[in-house]
Amino acid sequence: MIDIARIFAKYYRPQSDLFQLVWKHSQQVAQLAQEIALAHQQLDIDYTFLYEAAMLHDIGVFRTHAPSILCNGEAPYLQHGVIGAELLRSEGLEAHALVCERHIGVGLTVEDIVRQNLPLPQRDMLPVTIEEKLVCYADNFFSKSQPDVQRTFTQVRNSIARFGNENVERFDKLAQLF
Numbered sequence: 001m002i003d004i005a006r007i008f009a010k011y012y013r014p015q016s017d018l019f020q021l022v023w024k025h026s027q028q029v030a031q032l033a034q035e036i037a038l039a040h041q042q043l044d045i046d047y048t049f050l051y052e053a054a055m056l057h058d059i060g061v062f063r064t065h066a067p068s069i070l071c072n073g074e075a076p077y078l079q080h081g082v083i084g085a086e087l088l089r090s091e092g093l094e095a096h097a098l099v100c101e102r103h104i105g106v107g108l109t110v111e112d113i114v115r116q117n118l119p120l121p122q123r124d125m126l127p128v129t130i131e132e133k134l135v136c137y138a139d140n141f142f143s144k145s146q147p148d149v150q151r152t153f154t155q156v157r158n159s160i161a162r163f164g165n166e167n168v169e170r171f172d173k174l175a176q177l178f
Helices: 004-011 017-039 047-056 059-063 077-090 094-102 110-115 130-139 153-161 165-177
Strands: 064-066 146-150
Touching (some): 004 017, 017 047, 017 130, 017 146, 047 094, 047 130, 064 077, 130 165, 153 165
């Protein structure tokens, strides 16, 4: 098992409000992901990796500009996944990096990125492995802007609908899986 606290401490001041917010959000996502995994043991999920990946999926937010959630970096918030992936690759954690990169919304296709002119590398960033899919799915139920609220299935689905029918279809496929 990797030392998640050590990795966080490398990038966040452990007692800072931003650390507390991201750590709480990560714990919420990890707990929901673990609950879902336990209910679907037939999916052969790597529980240790799932926990680690869920805890580290938002490690890159500190470098983004999202003052409403205490992030005072320079990059657009949408880039927190690729930033986190870079950080985890520097730690030698390629599989964890892929979770970071592929967890945004319900994943992004290169067509999504080009069509919307998103400030991201032009490549598919869709969750592939069962663990990637589960972290992506569970993450949608929690927001760092409302850290004490777990969204309902309907709230999540309605939120995703703002980004088009393809995203709703991706979410529905994840929901059917889990």
